Ligand SMILES: Nc1ncnc2c1ncn2[C@@H]1O[C@H](COP(=O)(O)OP(=O)(O)OP(=O)(O)O)[C@@H](O)[C@H]1O
C-alpha cells in the first residue's frame with residue numbers, strides 16, 4: 001500500500017493561545033514495500049508526520065493518501081478504520097498501552113477489534129509472540145510482571161498481530177539493551193523481506209538509518225530538510241551538522257582514514273563493512 | 289475533547305491580573321463565589337457581568353479561549369435552565385403546552401441561573417489561568433495558616449492541591465497518547481452503541497491508572513531523595529508580596545458587595 005502526503009500542515013491546539021505549528025507543507029511519497037527512515041532533531045515533527053499516515057491526526061491543511069483513502073481535515077472517521085488496520089503503528093514506549101490480564105488477550109485486542117475470529121486472533125497471538133522472541137509460556141502470564149524490554153516486545157506483537165501492510169515504528173528500540181535493539185531491528189528487516197511489509201522507522205540512531213533504510217527523510221523545524229539514499233544523505237556532513245545531526249561513526253571513520261592517508265576508499269555504513277574495507281586494504285597491501 | 293478542558297491550565301501573559309498576589313486573587317474569587325448569590329434582578333446581574341467580563345479583559349486571556357472552556361459545562365447549564373423553566377410557577381403564563389406551562393418567573397430564573405453558573409466558572413477558571421499552581425499553593429497555605437493551631441495539616445493540604453493541579457495537564461496528555469495508541473489498534477472511543485463505548489474505556493483507564501500510580505510513586509521517591517520532611521521549619525525562595533494593586537482588588541470587591549446590596553431587590 002502506497003502512502004503519500006501532499007502539502008500537509010499541522011497545527012496543535014488550533015485556535016488557543018498555545019497554538020503551535022508542527023508541520024509546514026510536507027509532501028512525501030512512500031512506495032509499497034520500501035524501508036524508509038525518518039530522522040531529525042527532537043521536536044522536528046517526526047511523530048506528528050507519521051501520525052498523519054494512519055489518520056490518528058488529521059492535517060490542518062493538505063491531504064494524506066493511504067492506498068485508496070484520502071484523509072483531509074474534514075474527513076469522517078468511519079473510513080479511517082480500514083486505514084488503521086492496514087497501517088500498523090508502534091508508538092514511542094508502546095508498553096504503556098498494555099492493559100489486559102494476560103498477554104494473549106492483549107495481543108488479541110487489535111485483531112479482534114478489526115473483526116478477526118477468536119480462534120484466528122489466538123493463533124496470530126501465538127505466532128507473533130514467537131516472532132518477537134518470546135515463547136508460548138508467556139501467553140497466559142500478565143503483561144505487568146514482565147521486564148520493560150519484554151513488555152515492549154509484547155506491545156509490538158500486538159500490532160504485528162493485526163497483519164498490517166505498513167508498519168510505522170516510532171523509536172521502537174529506545175531504552176532497550178544493545179542486543180535487544182539489534183534483534184528488534186533485524187526482526188523488522190526480516191518482516192519486510194518475508195511479508196513485503198512497508199517499514200517506516202523514526203529513529204535517532206544514524207547507524208540504524210544507514211544500515212537498514214533504503215530512503216532517508218531528514219526533518220527539521222517541521223519541514224523536510226533532505227531526502228535521499230543513505231549514501232547521498234550522509235555525504236553531506238556539513239548540512240547535517242547545521243541541524244544538529246551527525247553521520248554514522250563508520251562513515252566518519254572511513255572519512256578520517258581517507259583524509260589521513262589521502263586515498264579513496266569504498267563506502268561503508270556499518271562496523272562490519274568498515275572491517276571489510278580495512279581488511280581488503282591490508283590484504284591488497286596498499287597501506288601507505 | 290481533551291482540548292476543551294481549561295481548568296488547571298496556566299496561560300502565561302503579562303497582565304495586571306497575572307501580577308497580582310495569589311492571596312488577593314484567592315480572597316477575591318472566594319468573595320465572588322459568595323456574592324454571586326446576592327444578585328436577584330437584571331441590574332445586579334448586569335453588574336456581575338460587567339465585573340466578570342472586565343476582569344477577563346484585563347487578564348489578556350483571549351475570550352475565544354474562555355468560551356471554549358465553557359463548552360463542557362454547557363449541557364449542565366442547559367439542564368438546569370430547563371428544570372427551572374418547568375418547575376418555577378411564578379408570574380403570568382407565557383406558553384401553555386398542555387402538559388406543562390412555562391411561567392415568566394421560570395424563564396427569568398432559568399436565565400439568571402445560567403448567568404450565575406457562567407460567571408462562576410469563568411472567574412474560577414480565570415484564577416487558575418492567570419496563576420501558576422505554585423503561587424496558588426503558596427497563597428492558600430498562607431491564608432490557611434491560622435488553621436494550623438487547630439491541628440489542620442495546612443502544608444500537606446496545600447501540597448496535595450498543587451500536585452493535583454500540576455498533574456492535570458500531564459494526565460490529559462497521557463490520556464490523549466493512550467487513546468491514540470489504542471485507536472491505532474482499532475479501539476473506538478467516539479462512536480458505536482453506549483455499552484460498547486463504556487467498554488472501550490477499559491483499555492484507556494487501566495494504562496492511565498498504572499502510569500498515574502507509577503508517577504505518584506516516582507514523585508514520592510524523588511521528594512524523599514531530596515530530603516522532603518513536610519512543612520516544619522521550611523522557608524520559601526519566593527516570598528509573597530502584598531502590593532497596592534492587591535489592596536485595590538479587595539477594595540473593589542468591597543465596592544461590588546455594597547453595589548450589589550443596594551441594587552438587589
Ligand atoms: N500533543 C501536542 N500538543 C501540542 N504540541 C505538540 C504536541 N505534540 C507535539 N507537539 C509539538 O510539535 C512539535 C513537533 O513534535 P513531534 O512530537 O512531532 O516531534 P518529534 O520529531 O517526534 O520529536 P522527538 O524526537 O522528541 O520524538 C514540537 O515542537 C512539539 O512541542
Ligand SMILES: [Mg+2]
Nearest residue numbers: 046047092170
Ligand atoms: Mg517523536
